Amino acid sequence: MTPVENVDIITTIVTGTLLFGLLSVFIIYFILLYRKSQTKLYFERERRKQELLRAEVEIKEQTLVNVSREIHDNLGQAAALVKINLNLVSKNISAEDQQKVEESIDLMKKLIGDMRSLSASLNGDTIRRKGIVAMLEQDVERINKLGYVEVKFYHPAEKITLDADQLVILYRMIQELFTNTLKYAKAKQIMLKLEETKENVMVTYTDDGIGFDFQEALNKGSGLTNIHDRCQLIGGELTFQSEENIGVQVHISLKKSNSL
Amino acid sequence: MPRYTIYLLPSLTALFVWFCTYFELNTDFVVPTILFFMLTYGTFNFRRFSNVQKLIFIYVAFSALTEVFAYHLGLVYQNNHKASHFFCLIQTILYTGIYSYLLMPKKKYLYLLWFICALLLSVELLYSFVFRSVYVFPSLSIVLLCGFVLTLSLLQFRSMILFPVTEKLENQPVFWFNFGTLIAYSFGFFFLGFLSTTKNLPNEMYTIWWGTAIYLCACYFMSLYLDDQPTKPIV
Numbered sequence: 304m305t306p307v308e309n310v311d312i313i314t315t316i317v318t319g320t321l322l323f324g325l326l327s328v329f330i331i332y333f334i335l336l337y338r339k340s341q342t343k344l345y346f347e348r349e350r351r352k353q354e355l356l357r358a359e360v361e362i363k364e365q366t367l368v369n370v371s372r373e374i375h376d377n378l379g380q381a382a383a384l385v386k387i388n389l390n391l392v393s394k395n396i397s398a399e400d401q402q403k404v405e406e407s408i409d410l411m412k413k414l415i416g417d418m419r420s421l422s423a424s425l426n427g428d429t430i431r432r433k434g435i436v437a438m439l440e441q442d443v444e445r446i447n448k449l450g451y452v453e454v455k456f457y458h459p460a461e462k463i464t465l466d467a468d469q470l471v472i473l474y475r476m477i478q479e480l481f482t483n484t485l486k487y488a489k490a491k492q493i494m495l496k497l498e499e500t501k502e503n504v505m506v507t508y509t510d511d512g513i514g515f516d517f518q519e520a521l522n523k524g525s526g527l528t529n530i531h532d533r534c535q536l537i538g539g540e541l542t543f544q545s546e547e548n549i550g551v552q553v554h555i556s557l558k559k560s561n562s563l
Numbered sequence: 564m565p566r567y568t569i570y571l572l573p574s575l576t577a578l579f580v581w582f583c584t585y586f587e588l589n590t591d592f593v594v595p596t597i598l599f600f601m602l603t604y605g606t607f608n609f610r611r612f613s614n615v616q617k618l619i620f621i622y623v624a625f626s627a628l629t630e631v632f633a634y635h636l637g638l639v640y641q642n643n644h645k646a647s648h649f650f651c652l653i654q655t656i657l658y659t660g661i662y663s664y665l666l667m668p669k670k671k672y673l674y675l676l677w678f679i680c681a682l683l684l685s686v687e688l689l690y691s692f693v694f695r696s697v698y699v700f701p702s703l704s705i706v707l708l709c710g711f712v713l714t715l716s717l718l719q720f721r722s723m724i725l726f727p728v729t730e731k732l733e734n735q736p737v738f739w740f741n742f743g744t745l746i747a748y749s750f751g752f753f754f755l756g757f758l759s760t761t762k763n764l765p766n767e768m769y770t771i772w773w774g775t776a777i778y779l780c781a782c783y784f785m786s787l788y789l790d791d792q793p794t795k796p797i798v
Contacts, residue, residue: 315757315768322753326746333720340727348729 356536360472364427371425379418386411420445424478427471434462435474436497443495446481452490452510454481458497465504465559469537473506473557476533479526480508480553488512490550506555514545573743573781577774584770597780598627601787608791615664616790619740619783622657625650626780644700648691651704655683655711662715665737666722683711702755709752716744736786743782747775 386408393404420441423429430438436458443454465473477495484490490512498505520527527543530553534541539557576597583590605612605620612620633646659680663673687704691697719741732738754772 315765318757319753319768319771322749326749329745330742333724334732336724337727337732340724341729341732344727344729 353536356532360533360536364471367425368427371422371429374418374425375422379415379422382411382415382418386415417445430471430474431467435465435470436463438474439477439495439497442478442481446485446493451485452493454493454495456495456497459499461499463497463499463504465557469557472533472537473504473539473555476530476555477506477508479530483526484510484512484551487515488551502559504557504559506553506557508553508555509550511550514547514550517543517545572785573739573778576781577778580774580777581770584773593777594630594780597777597784598623598630601780601784602627604784605787608787611791612787613790615661615740616736616787618657618661618664619786622654622661623780623783623787625653625657629653642698645697648687648697648701648704651687651701651708652684655680655687655708658708658712658715661740662719665719666715679711683707702759706752706755706759709748709755712744712748713752716741716748720745734789734792736790739782739789740786743779743786746782747779750775 389404389408389411393401393408396404423433424438424442439456439458443456446452446454463470481493484493488510490510492511494507494509496505496507498507517527521531531541534555537557539555542554544552544554576593580590580593583593601620601623605623609617609620629646629650632649633643636643636645659676663676666672666676668676686707687701690704691701695701695703719737723737723741728735750772754768757768
């Protein structure tokens, strides 16, 4: 091989190696850049999702406030008027009819009481004012009165301190859990435990119902999705444990410092 | 087939070919085998392909046709460069078509892209029939084509960074298509550039060029295969 040929070969090899080196660097750099822009996209999507969720929650809350006001102002007033009329009527009738009217008056009193409590539980402002424990106590009492299921509620003696929006959303999540158990679980007992530490508020919810497959239920888009999304919105951690015929255990852990 | 095994397919194929060449084993069957697989797979799944993948499949079909055509010319006339001239023209049109789908440029850039394609075709035709002969290897046409395709490939990489999708990179057909194109055409560009300045290229260079061509085929196969698969987003 002549020296010229030798130089040609060396130049080719060096340049070829450089080319492949450059290509490798380019590809690695591209992959890193692409991952970075994918992460950016992911966070952007998450942010939009959160905003959408927040708007959705606000709209739902506003609707609930409207329904609550309607129950309190219109239905409540009408029921109160019926009660007054029944009181008036009861004075001028026979003893036999009087007993029936008094029964009706008692029923009306109960109806008005239930409506007030329902109206209060639907209104976010009441939840903020009274606190989550008082509201849940009302709900537990109402569910226990139904007689289908027994609810045991354990909570700290002091009022739980949480950001106002977190409080409402957490309360709605627990309401959703109650609804799910009453609708589908065929449970006999529910245990709800509320705990508070310096930094966290923890909720443990257990029922002894028929249980369900969490992933399947989540895909179906049931109330579970609502709970899951709301928990994400307030920066909470949600864990579900469920086995067929054993029941469900839900654990929600919420950091106090998070705010919407 | 698990995805992680198929990711290695292009590299394994190229390594296999280089291994065979090193031990002077016959590797004539590799290209026809890959093309046969791609044609069979593409024919059965053609309807399910996206428009870009349909064009890629047409490209593969033309490659196969050119191979047969070149083989026939070699047998009959002992010179198969006519096939290279023909395939160079086809490649110019198909790559413009594929990248006009992938890059989705604004109208004025789309016109510009097709204008460059027309210009390139004219140069290639003039080169083939006026300045040189169809019986000589069309090195200048291929160098021009390499430059054109490389530019489009780099633009596509830029576009991918600017407009990312949630799917994993290794599961994206466009990544494999672009990756194969970048590797094969940059080496082609480099190889032909050297060929024009020196005739003393080591034999290994020819092997590597051939290897990158096979790598290109394998990457296109990946692209066709992944286009048919369900998407798997990140996280």
